Structure formats: structure tokens, C-alpha cells
Amino acid sequence: xxxxxxxxxxxxxxxxxxxxxxxxxxxxxxxxxxxxxxxxxxxxxxxxxxxxxxxxxxxxxxxxxxxxxxxxxxxxxxxxxxxxxxxxxxxxxxxxxxxxxxxxxxxxxxxxxxxxxxxxxxxxxxxxxxxxxxxxxxxxxxxxxxxxxxxxxxxxxxxxxxxxxxxxxxxxxxxxxxxxxxxxxxxxxxx
Amino acid sequence: xxxxxxxxxxxxxxxxxxxxxxxxxxxxxxxxxxxxxxxxxxxxxxxxxxxxxxxxxxxxxxxxxxxxxxxxxxxxxxxxxxxxxxxxxxxxxxxxxxxxxxxxxxxxxxxxxxxxxxxxxxxxxxxxxxxxxxxxxxxxxxx
Numbered sequence: 001x002x003x004x005x006x007x008x009x010x011x012x013x014x015x016x017x018x019x020x021x022x023x024x025x026x027x028x029x030x031x032x033x034x035x036x037x038x039x040x041x042x043x044x045x046x047x048x049x050x051x052x053x054x055x056x057x058x059x060x061x062x063x064x065x066x067x068x069x070x071x072x073x074x075x076x077x078x079x080x081x082x083x084x085x086x087x088x089x090x091x092x093x094x095x096x097x098x099x100x101x102x103x104x105x106x107x108x109x110x111x112x113x114x115x116x117x118x119x120x121x122x123x124x125x126x127x128x129x130x131x132x133x134x135x136x137x138x139x140x141x142x143x144x145x146x147x148x149x150x151x152x153x154x155x156x157x158x159x160x161x162x163x164x165x166x167x168x169x170x171x172x173x174x175x176x177x178x179x180x181x182x183x184x185x186x187x188x189x190x191x
Numbered sequence: 192x193x194x195x196x197x198x199x200x201x202x203x204x205x206x207x208x209x210x211x212x213x214x215x216x217x218x219x220x221x222x223x224x225x226x227x228x229x230x231x232x233x234x235x236x237x238x239x240x241x242x243x244x245x246x247x248x249x250x251x252x253x254x255x256x257x258x259x260x261x262x263x264x265x266x267x268x269x270x271x272x273x274x275x276x277x278x279x280x281x282x283x284x285x286x287x288x289x290x291x292x293x294x295x296x297x298x299x300x301x302x303x304x305x306x307x308x309x310x311x312x313x314x315x316x317x318x319x320x321x322x323x324x325x326x327x328x329x330x331x332x333x334x
Contacts (some may be wrong), residue, residue, distance in 0.1 A: 046203060046307070047203060047205060047206050047207045047209075048205060048206055048207075151299070151302060154299045154302070154303070155302075155303065155306070157303075162299070165295070165299070166292050166295055166296050166299075167292070169291065169292060169295040170288050170289065170291055170292035170295070171288075173287075173288050173291040173292075174284065174285065174287075174288035174291075177284065177287070177288070178284055
């Protein structure tokens with residue numbers, strides 16, 4: 001299969017790129033996934049389709065060609081979306097836990113009539129070089145990368161993979177938020 | 192490939208049947224994506240409020256049952272109210288997860304709509320996000 005027209009890896013001739021990518025030259029081919037956009041040589045589908053033949057996923061060489069491979073990709077994407085939701089919630093709870101440490105600074109301050117008052121400053125947060133903050137930063141980068149991967153997967157417009165993203169997000173939210181909600185309940189309503 | 196924002200009355204959005212050729216069709220499409228963006232912002236606020244309400248109502252329910260049981264001094268019949276509260280909590284949470292799926296899907300749809308590189312559609316998404324945020328976020332601080 002000729003991959004030289006794949007978006008982002010080639011420079012197409014000017015006269016073929018000035019036309020809007022969504023121009024339908026072949027309205028009857030909209031049912032076929034490989035020419036969903038209708039543009040000359042454009043391999044990217046611009047509408048949702050269901051198919052498992054010749055589906056390129058994120059990386060070159062990672063091409064789905066059979067139903068079995070699509071099933072495997074579905075499971076992998078599902079787990080990735082679930083992991084993403086779990087990571088979000090894990091970061092939230094990590095942040096809350098590390099912010100439990102509150103610093104009080106008390107300093108004497110001159111008051112009226114020559115008296116001395118104690119002014120107390122309360123600081124909630126993390127220090128820059130503390131382990132929790134560095135860990136949060138690393139987790140943040142992982143979260144950003146996974147969120148972009150999920151976006152790019154959704155951008156393939158492949159119906160199976162998009163459903164895997166949505167279902168994985170919902171399942172991950174359900175499983176991990178369940179735990180978070182119980183923790184929130186205990187810590188925010190002291191009986 | 193070179194892609195840039197264009198003003199055009201023609202676009203194919205998300206699905207094969209959403210094929211626009213006319214100004215009227217484009218105006219309608221812009222209204223639809225605008226509504227989607229408003230819905231997206233509202234769902235974000237709605238989810239947070241639902242969670243707050245669920246936590247409050249279930250904790251109130253549990254504490255009420257707790258006082259009832261200690262007043263009656265009975266231990267045999269306390270399994271039913273507790274499981275009722277748990278079931279209610281489970282349903283609340285399952286509903287929240289469904290709403291989360293809707294939010295994720297709408298978010299991706301908006302991203303794909305912007306990816307059409309049609310400037311009118313882009314304006315619709317941005318304006319809808321602005322209107323949705325403006326209307327919905329003040330409701331967060333309301334109890």
C-alpha cells in the first residue's frame with residue numbers, strides 16, 4: 001500500500017491541497033473506509049466507518065488487517081482509556097494526600113497600644129523539589145501523552161476504536177471514581 | 192499535507208450523511224455544534240453538582256438510619272436500610288459514569304468538528320463553549 005500520501009509525512013503538490021479536504025468527488029465511495037474523505041490520494045477518513053482492513057494505528061508498522069487484530073486493538077485501546085481515567089483519579093488523591101501537610105508560620109507583629117500580636121500564616125501546598133511534586137510532574141507528562149494518543153486514536157474515525165475509547169473511559173471512571181467517592185465521603189463528612 | 196482554516200459553505204461533519212452544501216445547511220450545522228458545545232460545558236458542571244448532591248444525600252440517609260437504629264435499639268432489621276443506601280449510591284454512581292461517557296464522546300466530536308478546518312464550524316464551537324461556560328459555571332457555587 002502506498003503510504004507516501006499519509007498526512008504529515010509527505011508534502012503534496014500544491015494544486016491538490018488547495019481544494020478543501022472534505023470535497024466529495026465520489027459520493028458513492030462514502031461507504032468504503034479507505035476513501036472516506038473523497039480527496040485525491042487522501043488516505044485519512046473524515047467520517048465514521050466500521051472496518052478492520054488496513055487500519056493504521058498511531059505508529060507506522062502498526063496496521064490492523066484482520067478481525068482478530070482489531071479485537072486485540074479494541075482491548076488495548078479500552079485498557080488504555082481505562083488506565084487514563086485511573087491515572088487522573090490517582091493524581092487527584094495523591095495531590096490531596098500530599099497537601100494534608102499544612103505549615104503554620106507564626107510571627108510576632110506590633111499591635112495597637114504597643115502590644116505584640118502573633119500573626120499566623122497558613123501555607124498549604126507542596127515544595128518544588130519534594131518527591132510528591134516531582135512524582136506529580138512525571139504523572140502529568142504520562143497523562144498528557146496518553147490523552148494525545150487517545151485523541152489520535154479517536155481521529156482515525158474507526159467506529160470500533162472510538163467505541164473502545166468511550167467504553168474504556170466510562171468503565172475506568174466507574175471503577176476508579178467509585179473508590180474516590182467513598183474516600184471523599186469519609187473525609188468530608190466527619191461523623 | 193497543508194491544511195488551513197477556510198470559510199466555506201460546504202463541509203462533511205463526522206458522519207457520511209452530515210453533508211452540507213448550502214448556506215442554510217451551514218447555518219444549521221453551526222447551530223448544532225454550538226448546542227453541542229453548550230451541552231458539553233453544562234455536563235461538566237452537572238456532573239460535579241450531581242456528585243455533591245449524591246454524597247450529601249447518601250450521608251444524610253445513612254446518618255438518619257443510624258439514629259433510627261440506635262433509638263429503636265434493634266440490631267436485626269438494620270440490613271435493609273443500609274443496603275438501600277448502598278443501592279442508591281451505586282445507581283447514582285452508575286448514572287454518573289454514563290454521563291461521563293457522553294461527556295467524553297461529545298468532547299471528541301467537538302475536536303473532530305474543529306478538525307474539519309471550516310471556520311464557521313470553529314466559531315460555532317468556540318461561541319458554544321463561551322455561552323455554555325457563562326451560563327453553567329455560576330451554578331457550581333450555588334448550593
